Amino acid sequence: MAKQTMGKDDNGVFHPGKGKPSGINKEEGLGIQATPPEKMDEYLEITDKYTIGEDTLDPSVPVRHPNRNTSKGEDTYKGKENKVESNKSNNQTFDEDRTQTEVEELPGVLTKERFTELANYNNDCCISLFLGAHPAGVEVNEHFDVTNFKNQLQEIARRLKDKGYDQTFIEPLLEPGYELVRNEQFWTSLSPGLAVFIAKDYFKFIKMPVVPSEELVIEPTFFVTPLVPLMMSKEYFYLLVISKQCAKLFKGDAYGMQIVPVELPQSIQEVKRLSDSDATTFRSGSSGARAPRQSQEGAYHGVGGGNPEDKDNILVYFEAVDDMLWDEVLNKENAPLVLAGVEYEIPIYKSACDYHNVWPEALTGNRDRQETKALYEEAKALLKPFFDQKLNRALETYGNNSANGLTSSIAADVIPAAYYSQVSHLFVCKGEHIWGTFDEMANELLFHDTPDEDGEDLLDHAVVKTLANGGEVYLLEKEQMPSESQVAAIMRF
Secondary structure, three states, rough: OOOOOOOOOOOOOOOOOOOOOOOOHHHHOOOOOOOHHHHHHHHHHHHHHHHHOOEEEEOOOOOOOOOOOOHHHEEOOOOOOOEEEOOOOOOOOOOOOOOOOOOEEOOOOOOOHHHHHHHOOOEEEEEEEEEEEOOOOOOHHHHHHHHHHHHHHHHHHHHHHHOOOOOHHHHHHHHHHHHHOOOOOOOOHOEEEEEEEEEOOOOEEEEEEOOOOOOEEEEOOOOOOHHHHHOOOOEEEEEEEEEOOOEEEHHHHHHEEEEEEOOOOOOOOHHHHHEEEEEEEEHHHHHHOOOOOOOOOOOOOOOOOOOEEEEEHHHHHHHHHHHHHHHHHHHHOOOOOEEEEEOOHHHHHHHHOOOEEEOOEEEEEOOOOHHHHHHHHHHHOOOOHHHHHHHHHHHHHHOOOOOOOOOOHHHHHHHHHOOOOOEEEEEEEEOOOOOOEEEOOOEEEEEEEEOOOOOOHHHHHHHHHHOOOOEEEEOOHHOOOOOOOOOOEEEOO
16 A cells, blocks of 8 residues: 655645544554654644634634744733733743633522522623533434534634634633533533533533523623523422323423322232222221212213223222322422323322312323323423413513503613613513613613624613512513513513
């Protein structure tokens, strides 16, 4: 096999080929001397940061002019954070200037305190990045999310450079992000959304249980509006999968569902073993002689197929399950309980159930072995009226007050009102921004056309102020908004 060669120029000087160096097969004796593994890793790490694709230099990388006089020993960069002059020799790197920023994961469902901490963080440069992500599937195999994240880091570098920040500030700021790029385990354990917050010596992320609109915002405070649903949604429900040979309890909310670790009897035979007596006496012996209630559908006798003796046994078994659920979980609850099981067994369980808030509709069919995710999606669709009730009440209140001056969809009215504790309910359109400045002391509001005029996202600040003052915030799709505007509000006065 012929050896790999390098072309010569007119002066007889060899030049290597284009592209990243490929691996060298020593056994075949190909080409020039192989690069040591540790140097190759270092090279690829640097290449990841400063290139797009195989050979294209990232436009954010500063490049010396070909006619520059390098003998002066000067390399001057100026930026908002680093107005310093550097006289580094050719062998020096930025490593000595880097600080080890701690990367921290924040919980997917935020407390009000954690939300407030993020919202009130202030720095000359606060970067907020929101991306959709993929917990599994071909997108994970094709590294879709990591590629998108890397592209966003390069976009951040370009924007910071345009704002006047220098490379000595940008590089250590984004270093934790590039560490995540190289963390394969991180990209195989994502949630549907990813939020990242970056500032000097600050790097935190949230694996979001919902898919956010893709956003990249750079301003003196973090952009937190997409996090509102993670804090505002408090509703949850229970789901009971029940059959003659199965009993499983789940607890779910607006973002997912998990099994509740309570040991329930799995058959009439197990009930008999537990009661250590005839199964028909189990309820009176275990839960204070509570009598089974008849469901609104009528008594269980004569419902569906099966013989009366079999139904008597099913009833006894269901009574035992219900007693245990009441004692272990439901006695202090008010959340809806959704039943999932074969159609003729649902009324039998309802006749045995003492819980006061059984959801009127059930998930029928054999659910014993159904995947949790699929079961959750069906339950969430069934419970849509439950999850929407708070929003529906707020929209109804807005409509009822639209003629008396206690509502507004004019940003010039809503934004100052949010600062002055006047807003009780704020409706914000997803993906929208209103740029400008507001002087709270002078009550002076100025709007900007773009985010590049040294303003801030006034809509985001209105969200933060409304929540801080005890109001409610709803992040809505455009078609859900109570008016055709970016923002609307119900006023307290």
